């Protein structure tokens with residue numbers, strides 16, 4: 393066989409396997425078959441001196457790797473905030489690899505560069521943002537947060553007469569960064585990476601995890617210096633949204649910059665039934681979101697948006713002779729996200745949005761939120777189960793009454809049972825000091841029947857954990 397024949401045969405084999413994986417029940421069960429020891433036994437070994445045939449390598453990966461998959465694309469998977477992958481997105485992701493396009497410059501992939509421009513317009517439109525907003529495609533919301541906050545740092549220090557991107561932070565005016573106590577870890581990390589950790593002022597949150605406006609005003613009035621505010625749209629546990637309109641107005645009155653972490657919550661702007669919850673979104677200065685959660689594209693894909701393109705570009709500026717020669721000065725993706733060579737992610741965004749259209753995105757978002765409300769109201773009707781958040785978007789937080797008062801032990805038994813049974817998957821968090829189950833509805837395939845199966849699995853697991861405790865307790869009492 394020639395080299396192209398061998399390549400074609402390998403891809404056909406993987407295509408056949410993919411067909412089986414998406415068709416058969418395995419992709420539908422959420423149980424992880426192998427544990428860490430088994431996976432280490434199968435994978436952790438020295439690099440062999442002699443290589444293997446590609447077919448053998450791939451089939452080894454399938455047979456040893458499949459038991460270690462977390463089937464987060466299954467419609468009953470409600471863990472973290474993950475979502476699945478539309479077939480059109482998976483197929484385009486594959487094409488992107490087959491084409492092996494480097495999405496850094498127009499010169500390295502003319503099509504990816506121009507597609508990114510059109511996808512940027514579509515996203516601005518879907519999110520209802522001002523038309524001049526600049527857009528970068530990133531690995532995820534973590535890098536998008538870094539991008540937005542780098543632009544913010546550039547702009548507020550420039551307003552104070554300091555060019556941080558030429559002169560660094562030493563000797564710079566000292567900025568203040570107001571951040572909700574409920575902010576995501578990637579916001580804190582971005583602030584650390586930008587050298588601003590010492591300037592953070594945490595702001596208290598209300599019972600939904602939203603920034604408290606009173607606490608915010610208090611921080612605003614008791615601090616001085618160039619101002620950056622990190623607001624949140626879609627708390628990672630409760631899905632709650634900070635009071636954006638007031639935050640943006642008060643910040644702008646003081647010449648500050650509002651960065652919004654909207655990893656999944658941004659998409660609420662595209663859902664007619666929930667759009668009102670993100671009112672004020674368009675008034676911010678930068679936004680970070682991702683497509684691999686709620687838009688259901690495969691990992692990884694994030695999006696950084698900025699209302700001040702000059703600050704965006706200044707913060708991420710690259711300059712080298714060989715680049716200028718290659719680009720001719722027109723738009724290049726490299727100027728809008730921290731990566732240089734990168735996957736041509738814009739192609740997957742283009743295909744998925746083109747497939748869904750505006751109505752398809754609206755339907756996805758509204759459907760997930762409706763299902764989250766159904767899930768919440770059914771669970772809340774069960775004895776011993778309480779939904780503790782206002783279900784404004786797609787997130788549901790659930791507390792279970794523990795028969796012995798050991799809430800953490802009871803919840804961990806419920807989580808174990810659910811994860812083992814393979815219908816549904818969920819994971820715990822601590823919400824205001826209480827062990828709480830967090831459920832997220834964000835998969836394109838999830839329907840009412842899937843939600844009913846999840847409810848049944850959770851109620852059964854709660855009953856089982858309750859009766860386990862009772863039957864285990866009985867013999868002990870005999871000794872008292």
Ligand SMILES: *Cc1c(COP(=O)(O)O)cnc(C)c1O
Pocket residue numbers: 473531532533534535576578579626627628653654655656682694
């Ligand atoms: C998931 C998430 C992030 C991080 O996004 P990645 O895409 O995982 O990098 C940031 N903020 C919030 C609120 C999130 O839910």
